[in-house]
Amino acid sequence: MSQHVHAHGPAESEGCADYLERIVYFLDNELDEADCSAVQAHLDECGPCLEKYDLQRTVKTVVARSCSEAAPEALRARVLLQIREVQVRITEG
Template sequence: MSCDGPDCEKALENLYVFLDQEIDGASCDEIQAHLDDCSDCLNEYHLEQIVKALVGRSCTEIAPEPLREKVRLQIRTVQVEITDLR
């Protein structure tokens, strides 16, 4: 992915909470504005939407909250590792 500015970094760091609508309104508006202007981040957003939809169709059980939080933490950790490699 060719986007690497601070706005891209912030948008991608918050992509999952944005997708899940678990982010405050001001941050949501900021990320949406960035996605409207950045085709690379928008492509990443669409990819994550597809993955989320596929997982949603495949999984009918809801994971316990401690497990969900552990998975979120792991995803964020991997995102940070990937960002550090860039």
């Protein structure tokens, strides 16, 4: 019996759960070569997982684009000052 189930339903979620967990690591290039190959092969054969992968990739791209802006220096200085004040209160408390 093939591990690749193409129909929607409980069998798909059981067979695909492991791959769906690994998609985030796959996107971040945090899998070894064997795992990358296995995930890629699964995505090539499983439309629902490929859709979820595309969605995760899109979200990651949008977040990365949004995070590329640097905070203004005055804001950074205020945040760092507040962090230091909290650290002092913690160490004194």
